[in-house]
Every structure is written in C-alpha cells, then in structure tokens.
Amino acid sequence: MNYSGGFLQNMYVNLLKARMLEEKIVELYHQGRVPGSVHSGVGEEATFVGGCLALNEDDYMMTTHRAVCANWTKGIEINKIFCDLFGKKEGTNCGKGAAIRICSEKVLGMSGTQGGVFVIATGAALSLKLLNKKSVVLAFFGDNTSNRGTFHESLNIASLWKLPVIFLCDNNQYGISINIKDSTSVENIADRGVAYNIPTKIVDGNSILAVYEATKEAVNHAKSGNGPYLIEAKTYRFRGHMEGDQRSYRTREEESQWMEKCPLRRFENKLLEQGVITDTWIVTEKNKIEKEIENAISFAENSIDPGKEDLFKDIYA
Amino acid sequence: MRKITFAQALNEALHEEMMRDEKVFIYGQDVAVVGGLWKVTTGLLDKFGPDRVKDTPLSEAAMAGMAVGAAITGTRPIVEIMFADFLAVCFDEVYNKAAKWRYVHGGMFEVPLVIRSSMGATFGGSAEHAQCNEALFMHTPGIKIVLPSTPYDAKGLLKTAIRDNNPVLFFEHRALYNTKGEVPEEEYTIPFGKAEIKKQGEDITVVATSRMVSRSLSAAEDLKKEGINIEVIDPKTIVPLDIEAINQSVKKTGHLVIVEEGNRTGGVGAEITALVQENVFDFLKKPILRISSLDVPIPFNDNLKNMVIPSTTKIVEEIKTLIKK
Numbered sequence A: 001m002n003y004s005g006g007f008l009q010n011m012y013v014n015l016l017k018a019r020m021l022e023e024k025i026v027e028l029y030h031q032g033r034v035p036g037s038v039h040s041g042v043g044e045e046a047t048f049v050g051g052c053l054a055l056n057e058d059d060y061m062m063t064t065h066r067a068v069c070a071n072w073t074k075g076i077e078i079n080k081i082f083c084d085l086f087g088k089k090e091g092t093n094c095g096k097g098a099a100i101r102i103c104s105e106k107v108l109g110m111s112g113t114q115g116g117v118f119v120i121a122t123g124a125a126l127s128l129k130l131l132n133k134k135s136v137v138l139a140f141f142g143d144n145t146s147n148r149g150t151f152h153e154s155l156n157i158a159s160l161w162k163l164p165v166i167f168l169c170d171n172n173q174y175g176i177s178i179n180i181k182d183s184t185s186v187e188n189i190a191d192r193g194v195a196y197n198i199p200t201k202i203v204d205g206n207s208i209l210a211v212y213e214a215t216k217e218a219v220n221h222a223k224s225g226n227g228p229y230l231i232e233a234k235t236y237r238f239r240g241h242m243e244g245d246q247r248s249y250r251t252r253e254e255e256s257q258w259m260e261k262c263p264l265r266r267f268e269n270k271l272l273e274q275g276v277i278t279d280t281w282i283v284t285e286k287n288k289i290e291k292e293i294e295n296a297i298s299f300a301e302n303s304i305d306p307g308k309e310d311l312f313k314d315i316y317a
Numbered sequence B: 001m002r003k004i005t006f007a008q009a010l011n012e013a014l015h016e017e018m019m020r021d022e023k024v025f026i027y028g029q030d031v032a033v034v035g036g037l038w039k040v041t042t043g044l045l046d047k048f049g050p051d052r053v054k055d056t057p058l059s060e061a062a063m064a065g066m067a068v069g070a071a072i073t074g075t076r077p078i079v080e081i082m083f084a085d086f087l088a089v090c091f092d093e094v095y096n097k098a099a100k101w102r103y104v105h106g107g108m109f110e111v112p113l114v115i116r117s118s119m120g121a122t123f124g125g126s127a128e129h130a131q132c133n134e135a136l137f138m139h140t141p142g143i144k145i146v147l148p149s150t151p152y153d154a155k156g157l158l159k160t161a162i163r164d165n166n167p168v169l170f171f172e173h174r175a176l177y178n179t180k181g182e183v184p185e186e187e188y189t190i191p192f193g194k195a196e197i198k199k200q201g202e203d204i205t206v207v208a209t210s211r212m213v214s215r216s217l218s219a220a221e222d223l224k225k226e227g228i229n230i231e232v233i234d235p236k237t238i239v240p241l242d243i244e245a246i247n248q249s250v251k252k253t254g255h256l257v258i259v260e261e262g263n264r265t266g267g268v269g270a271e272i273t274a275l276v277q278e279n280v281f282d283f284l285k286k287p288i289l290r291i292s293s294l295d296v297p298i299p300f301n302d303n304l305k306n307m308v309i310p311s312t313t314k315i316v317e318e319i320k321t322l323i324k325k
Helices: A005-030 A045-053 A069-073 A078-086 A116-130 A149-160 A189-196 A208-223 A252-259 A263-274 A279-301 B006-020 B044-048 B060-071 B084-088 B091-098 B134-138 B151-163 B211-225 B243-253 B268-283 B302-308 B312-324
Strands: A060-062 A137-142 A165-171 A200-204 A229-234 B003-005 B024-028 B053-055 B076-083 B114-119 B144-146 B168-173 B180-182 B196-199 B204-208 B230-234 B237-239 B256-263 B289-293
Touching (some): A005 A045, A005 A279, A208 A229, B003 B006, B003 B151, B060 B076, B060 B084, B060 B091, B084 B134, B134 B168, B144 B151, B211 B230, B211 B312, B256 B312
Parallel strands (some): A165 A229, B076 B114, B144 B168
Antiparallel strands (some): B144 B237
16 A cells, blocks of 8 residues: 555654653663553554554554553553553543553553453444444454453454454463463464454554554444454564563573564664655654653653542542 | 332333433343343333344353443443353453443543342252352442342332443342332332331341342231331342441341341341441340351252241241340
C-alpha cells in the first residue's frame, strides 16, 4: 500500500513515543521511583502501536500488562499515564489500579487475571452490536493467555454471534519464563482460529505496517458485520517478564538475534531510505518527546496521593 | 388481590423492565426458546426478539464476564446462571471482574448487570446442584446480593436489581418458584437494604432469608402454641444489609436467631452474629443462635439431606432449647 509522508511520519512518531515511554518506565523503576512492578514492553511496540493506529477514535481497546504505551497511542494524556504509574489521584484510576489499569471511556481497562480480557472484550462487542454502534473492540493478549478457557469460550461466542471484536495476539514467545513451545500445543496461536470459524492472519509483529494493515483489514471485516478476527503478531520480549527477572530460561544469543529485528530501528531505516524522514528531524522529534515525558513525570511526581476520601469511593456506583 | 407464582412474578418483572428500557437484555443457557428451565423467561423471546433474548453455549465464564464488558459499554445485561453452584465456574468473572471493575478503574465505569441464579436443596439435587452459596459473595465488596422469599418481593426486588447501576447477584430458591402469593397488577419496586418484619413478636428475633423465611413463619405458629412469640425479619438483601432493623429488634427481644440454608461456617449468620454483638451486645440476654445447613457437601439421599437442611421442626426445637437454657 502507498502511504503519504505525513502518515508515515505520524506512525513513526507514535512508535518512537512508545519506545521512549517504555524505556523511561524501566529507567524510573531502577531509580526506585515506581511503586510497583514493571512489565516492560520494549521490543513489542510495533504490535501495540500498529494495532491502535488502525482504530478510529470511537473504537474500543484493551491492552495487556505489557504495554503501557498502547494507552498513549489510543489518546490518553501522558500526564495521566504517569500519575497511574505512580498511583496518584490525578490518574485515570485514582491510584487504585496501577499502570496496568489505565482507562478511558474507550480504553476499557485490564483484567488482573490473565484471560479476563477475552470475556470483557466480547461482552463489549455484544453491547456495541445491540446499540447498533459502528465501532469495534480491539483486544490485545499474550501467547500463553490463549491457553485460558476464557479464550475458547469467547472466540466461540464471538464467532457464533458475529461480534465486532478483534483478538490481537502479542506473541512475544514467553509467558513469564515458559517458552511458547512448552506451553502451547500448536505452533501458531492463529491456528486456533479455525476451531471457531474465525479468520486469522499471522504477521511480523516487529513490522508496524504489517500489524497496522492486518488490523485495518480486521476492523473492516468486523465493521461490515462479518464478526471477529484473530491476528497473531510474532514479536519478542526484549526484557524479562518483569524488571529484576534475570532471564535464566533463555540465551543471550537468542535475545541478540531478535534485537537485530528491532521494530523501531527497522521502521526508522526504512523511512530514512525512502527520504520520508531525516536524522535532523528525528533528533527534533526525540527532543520534543523527551520534554513531554519529563514534564509529565514532573507533573505526576508532584501531584497528590489519593486520600481517605477516595478509599471507599467507587466500590459502588 | 390476584395471586401468582414466584416464577410468574419474576417473569413479569423481566417483561416490564425490558419493555421500559431497551438497553436491558437477557441471555443464558436455555432461556430463549424454552423460556428457561425454571420458566422464568417464558415469552421474552417472542416479545423482544433474538437480539435481546439469547440462548448461550455452555460457557459460564464467558457469560458472566461478557456481562461486565456489556455493562461498561452502555447496555444492561441480565444473565441466568442455571444453578448457583455453577457460579463457581465463573467465580473469577464475578469475584474479580464484576465486583472490582469500577473500583480498580477509579470509577471510570458503571457495571449495571444482574446475575440471576437458582439455588437450594430440592428434589434430586446433590452437592453441585443444591447449594446456597450467597455467603461466598457476601465476603466480596462490590456486589449486591438479593434473596427474595415471596412472589411479591421477587418481582419488586428484581425490578430494582435491573435498575441498579451495580452488579447484583439475584438468588432464586427453586423450592419457591411454584409458591403463590399476592402480587398487585400495579407497578412497584422494593428498595435494597430495607428489611421487612414478616411477623411481629416480642420474645425472640429471628432473621431468616429466602426459603427459610416461610419455614421460620411456620415455626412461629408452632412456637406460639408453646407461648413463644418470635419476630421474623427478612433482610431481603444481605448486601446492603439492614443491620439497623435487626439491632432494633434485638434491643426489644434480647434474643437473636439466624436461620439460613447456606452452611454454617463463615456463613451469613456468622456475619450477622458478629455485627449484632458489636452493635447491641449489652441487650443480648443469651448467646446468639445460628440455625443453618451443616458443614457437609449436600448428599443425594433424602434421609441424609434432611439431616443437613434446617426444617421447620428443627427451627422449633432449637428455639425451644435456647429458651430453656
């Protein structure tokens, strides 16, 4: 497909923002400034950003614990993202749900038990269908999460009722320490689609354009009333399951092979070759993003903690 | 006034609320074409069509979890989980998702859903088709729990449940479905968190829920012959719980008995006992008595089952023993 220079630049900026955000969170964690665990999504940003960019503003999204960056792509203010990371009152969840539960009207939040995403996203899609809304729900999930029963129950119902939901697997090869070969009976998560009569596509998860195009196709499919779609994006988790994980279960050689396929560098080189962007432009953009992130950190670190008045608030509506 | 069954009363509530609000819809196993195993959803498919009345596959986790997803995006789902025992299959979706989604997302979402479930030890049921497990959920902040005991209450409480903007677990005792009671033709709802004194009395406060309300009322007649005049209170909802009504009654009688069909340990009675001793300890003349099912899985054989579930006779005997102590 042919894309305009402006489109590609915007896509690059989103990818760069995602990388810089994910890296900054890691840095803050090691400085002792994050009051919780960090499950870094460094290396997997093309999957999340490519997926989110294929959505319209009125489409819904659910990310995983792996990708805080997806929330930024989907339009949540960076100030709020850092407030949630630090558990501050001014975040989207008032210090109650951590960075994994950043939310908005269109970002439906996250299930702390893996696999909750399937049922919630399918239910949201049912709601959209009943309300005759022309929107879709994009649900990210990890490879090992497809082994939960909720995956199978949800894909069956979503297909049976032709619900507008896209299941996008962030296959980063690992569920904590377990390689997909040791957790999953099929080679590809997408192989499971056939059991539920759902169309599937396997894409290079480190190619933002490939993920974007596959998701666009799935969105069109779902919006035309044809039901759900299963996309598998094959990528790699550059860091451990969480910061502090020593990665004893895999080799450094394996890691460096994947790092050769860094989604940001690949896209950057491509655009540089095509003359869509220049080195100077990149530096300018990086500086802008860096400033935006630093301002947001400063805002969040200086904002207040939730207090007694918030403790019992919102248990019930 | 006309008399209709508990199941008919529930059915009317569903018809009326689905007519009133087109965002309300219902799904569950066998609820559409056959109108539910308990005949509570009869006629809904014909009236509201297959988009709003749906039979589901055997997928309780999806059914309960999807209700959360639907509720946070603008519709008002009602789910029928055929047996309350099967709530164990979707426990994560009820306990972690429905109950907590609003709180952990800082109030971003409302979660207006109702899970209706049948419960109780009735003919032929055993361990996984007979339990009254409401106490499991009473322990969970974020869910409201309804236990209707009459057709009138069933209808009014279900209408309130459907209009509530929170997750509601609505437990329907199977032994009550065919019981008849007065239900007016006119529109009404019944508020949550407001207990009703089903029978006035001065000697002993008896708090009972669901089927145990009618058994306690029968016990009251037998006890009256012995000169014991009990007061029977039905909280109707155990979350929110009208503890004030119970406190007031205990202040008057000085005695508290809780009758529930769930088993004893960690039960609803245990919680009410704790609250009452915290609130009105000085008014109690004797220890609080819990009459409940025994702490065993519910057996199939009737001889065994009758030893487990509180009967009217057992309620009478235990209260008489309490008085004599």
